Amino acid sequence: MAIFLNQSDVLFGVNISFADFFCVIILMVLAFSHCLIIPIIPIVFFLVVSMSVLLTAVFYVPFHFELYLDPIKIISDYIKLCATILYFFIGYNLANLNLITKTIKWYSIFGILIGLLGVTLTVLNLKIFSQVLFYADTRYKGLMIDPNYFSVILITSSVYLTRLKEMKVKWKLVIFIITFLSVLAAGSKTGLITLFCYLLIRTFEYVFSKKKNIKMLVIQLVLIVMTIIITTMAFNFFQQFISDLATSRPSFARVYLLFADFNGAVSGNGSERDRTWYVALQIIKLSPLFGIGIGTYTSIASSMFNYNNVAHNTFLQITAEWGLPLAVFFLSYLFYTLGKATFSKSINTETNLILRDIIIIVLFGSMAITLSNARILWFFLGAIVYSLDRNKINSTNK
Structure with a gap:
């Protein structure tokens, strides 16, 4: 099930x-x-x-x-x-x-595999089973009826694998990358915003919820501030990167609106x-x-x-x-x-x-x-x- x-x-x-x-x-x-x-x-x-x-x-x-x-x-x-x-x-x-832990495990693994399939088909521009797996032949929707619904499902699938204590950090990063690229393949603005909000929660939890000494807490806060500054400085580069993807992959064009025109992303383009x-x-x-x-x-x-x-x-x-x-x-x-x-x-x-x-x-x-x-x-x-x-x-x- x-x-x-x-x-x-x-x-x-x-x-x-x-x-x-x-x-x-x-x-x-x-x-x-x-x-x-x-x-x-x-x-x-x-x-x-x-x-x-x-x-x-x-x-x-x-x-x-x-x-x-x-x-x-x-x-x-x-x-x-x-x-x-x-x-x-x-x-x-x-x-x-x-049995709930075992259920979550297989739900998550299968969800990430579906996401990985979508990334592969989109990047390689393969049209295999496009009528089943894609919405309007452009937006990846996995086995769901809607790309936005699929994106939310996919993000929930990443929770178990990224919270496992036994999972190495490098594999958790791989899971995040697959999730992020799958949301882009789905062309889901809802999915991208949801993923960003969840990342904020996990970041806040990591910094403040675990017991740390003052030195470690300060170091982490400095790293977060530096990350924000670097991200801000690199925003134009990232925007251009998404723009280039949008040119070659129609599903990315919807997501690009979030960076180019947020109001337009909410009120227009089919939303x-x-x-x-x-x-x-x-x-x-x-x-x-x-x-x-x-x-x-x-x-x-x-x-x-x-x-x-x-x-x-x-x-x-x-x-x-x-x-x-x-x-x-x-x-x-x-x-x-x-x-x-x-x-x-x-x-x-x-x-x-x-x-x-x-x-x-x-x-x-x-x-x-x-x-x-x-x-x-x-x-x-x-x-x-x-x-x-x-x-x-x-x-x-x-």
Whole structure:
């Protein structure tokens, strides 16, 4: 199942992954062997969200906004919502069986191999399986349905390998280079910004979180300042380097905009994030308390704002669909969990830090793409919730 978390495709209008079939099989095996654990609070929250979004979509939105909604769309989106809780349960139960580390390992290795394949095909300009592996024959998307989604997945795959204590520094550098070049091959501005933000977190953690004497801390701070200065001085060279790549490789042209015209990168060249987010905020204002339910977003956006697209922001999408109370509750719990994994010394284990980093990367990517139904978000969230609860119980018993 782990390797197929790097794969998804659209069949009959539904986003399907081979991991879904393994997910069902694993749940059945756990249930028949009486090993399936269903946590009470998550299932109750899921039922509350289900009832709220269905009632809103079926009864509130059609009458309040005088819109005809496609029942198939509502059912399809509800199936996606159900899939999220199933992946949460899978992650929770695999953590209970002490299989989550092995799962992360193979998920990461397979993800980096897919990224390496993309770098090779792009650099050598090979058109092998271009219809399967590339978007519009130019942007590498791996086995995912979207280059941006692929980039976020790829960055999460680098976490395990770069956090392994046994991994030598030179190999960690190789993993980073592969990740960086793969994001460029995908032409993903979202991926590049996400990677940069994650690197900042790791740098900050390295400098300040580990115990060091004053001399070593000063040396590291000086090195960071020098690196920033050198990077600034070399920015024109790097910009020219990316420009040359953009000339020969179309996928790099999108990323080049981040260095040449950041505002244009956000608002133009196929992104139009500024308008997308504006529409999402307006939809939230229309029904802040109950939201608009599931399967209704694009219909309302098209009918009232002449814009047929999703929010391209997980936080805005969830708030628009669930309403502010449920969205704030969920996001508060999510950030509380991340904070708990970060600052509680008794449960600050290597596995928990890896799970935390994966979720943080997904949240960074969520700023520019809608990942509310992303399998890896709910799968690894379930794993870290169990891991933190188990460590809490163990520390209490001691």
